[in-house]
Every structure is written in C-alpha cells, then in structure tokens.
Amino acid sequence: EIYIEPFFGAxxxxxxxxxxxxxxxxxxxxxVVNLFKVVxxxxxxxxxxxxxxxxxxxxxxxxxxxxxxxxxxxALRFLLISNxxxxxxxxxxxxxxxxxKQPFFEMLDKTYSLIYDAQFGNYDFRDFIKSVSxxxxxxxxxxxxxxxPPYLNTSDNYSHxxxxxxxxxxxxxxxxxxxxxx
Numbered sequence: 742e743i744y745i746e747p748f749f750g751a752x753x754x755x756x757x758x759x760x761x762x763x764x765x766x767x768x769x770x771x772x773v774v775n776l777f778k779v780v781x782x783x784x785x786x787x788x789x790x791x792x793x794x795x796x797x798x799x800x801x802x803x804x805x806x807x808x809x810x811x812x813x814x815x816a817l818r819f820l821l822i823s824n825x826x827x828x829x830x831x832x833x834x835x836x837x838x839x840x841x842k843q844p845f846f847e848m849l850d851k852t853y854s855l856i857y858d859a860q861f862g863n864y865d866f867r868d869f870i871k872s873v874s875x876x877x878x879x880x881x882x883x884x885x886x887x888x889x890p891p892y893l894n895t896s897d898n899y900s901h902x903x904x905x906x907x908x909x910x911x912x913x914x915x916x917x918x919x920x921x922x923x
Contacts, residue, residue, distance in 0.1 A: 743884040745873060745920070747866040747911075749773060752856075754887055760855055767862035767869040772819040774863040779816040780849065781857045787813055788849060796825055796841055798834055805831060820845065866890070870914045886915060886922040 742762045746755060749768040768774050779787050790813050794800075801821060809815040822831040825841050835841075862869045866888075875881050890911055891903035915922040 743880060745870075745884060745886040747869050747886065747888055748890050749777070749861075750889070752777075754889060756852070756855060764856070764859040765862070765873055766856075766859050767864055767866070769863070769865060771863050772815065772823075774861050775812055776816045776819050777852075777856055777859075778861055779812050780852055781859065781861075783813060784849065784853050787816055788846070790814075790817055791820065791842065791845055794821070796821065796834060801826065801831070801834055867910055867914055870918055873918075881919045884918075884920040886918060886920050888915065888922065 743765070744755070744758075744761045744763070745765045745767075746752075747767045749755065749766045750770075750773060752766075755764070755766065766777070794817050804818045804821060809818050823829045824845070825834060827833055827835045862872065864872065870886070875884070888911065890908070893903055893905060893908060
C-alpha cells in the first residue's frame with residue numbers, strides 16, 4: 742500500500758510499476774523535485790509555457806549562467822538542459838530531425854496521472870527516511886522502500902560523490918526503518 746523512493750531521479754522504477762495507494766518520493770536534486778511538483782500542481786501552465794518556449798542556444802547559454810526562482814521557469818530550464826542537450830550534459834542543443842518537444846507532450850498526461858497525489862521530498866536520503874512517519878505497525882509492514890542510489894564514487898548531488906559511508910548509512914537507515922526494502 743505504501744511505496745517510498747529516496748532517490749527518485751527520472752522515476753524509472755516508479756513509472757514502470759503498478760501504482761499503490763500512497764507514494765512518497767524524494768530526490769536531493771531540487772530541479773527534479775520541482776519539475777514533478779509543477780507537473781502535479783501546474784500541469785496546464787507548464788504545458789503552455791513549454792509550447793511557447795523557444796529552443797535555441799541563446800536560451801541555453803542564459804540558463805547555464807542563471808538560476809530561476811519561478812517554479813514553472815525552473816522546470817522549463819531543467820527540461821531544456823536535461824532533455825534537449827547532447828546527452829543531457831547541457832553543453833549544446835542536440836539537433837535531430839524529430840520534434841524536440843513531442844516526447845514531453847506525449848508523456849505529460851500519463852506522468853500527471855501517476856504523480857498527482859504523490860508526496861515529494863527534497864532531502865538527503867538519511868533525513869528523508871527518518872521524516873516518514875507511520876501511524877502503526879501495519880503501515881510499516883505494508884511499505885516498500887525502493888532505492889536506486891548513486892553508484893559508489895560517482896558524481897552527483899552528494900558532495901560530488903556517493904561514498905562508502907553513504908552506502909553504509911543507507912543500509913543502516915533502511916534496516917532501522919523496519920520496512921521491506923530493495
């Protein structure tokens with residue numbers, strides 16, 4: 742009944758599993774969390790803004806140098822950099838014969854239907870796992886925590902590397918939760 746994912750990212754597991762009653766999702770990357778929160782709360786505004794967004798190197802250059810505070814603009818920036826640049830690196834716009842925007846429009850409604858009632862956190866996994874509260878042991882027994890953490894010694898939001906200490910802390914956090922985990 743309860744699905745918890747401390748390292749949501751693009752949601753590869755979440756979007757390919759059966760939806761459960763309660764979904765509690767988290768990612769340390771505020772751009773990831775913002776995008777999915779905007780999809781779940783301001784889908785139509787995001788859809789229109791994305792439709793109107795010009796895709797060109799000047800906008801990419803601007804967004805490489807500037808952060809956005811408006812949630813919709815922040816989501817657009819993230820979509821452009823992560824999905825429309827070569828390998829998602831953000832160096833240059835990836836040019837192709839297909840419409841860059843079409844996959845977004847094709848997936849928006851499906852994504853919304855799966856996340857509109859999910860709860861999102863933006864924490865380090867240690868704080869996130871501790872923050873989930875249960876009313877009784879039955880809820881703990883009906884919970885699965887799924888983790889696909891960054892691989893050891895890879896670049897990410899965990900101070901640029903997910904360390905052996907992080908891995909050990911993750912295993913301890915999962916064990917102490919009392920929940921089933923994978």
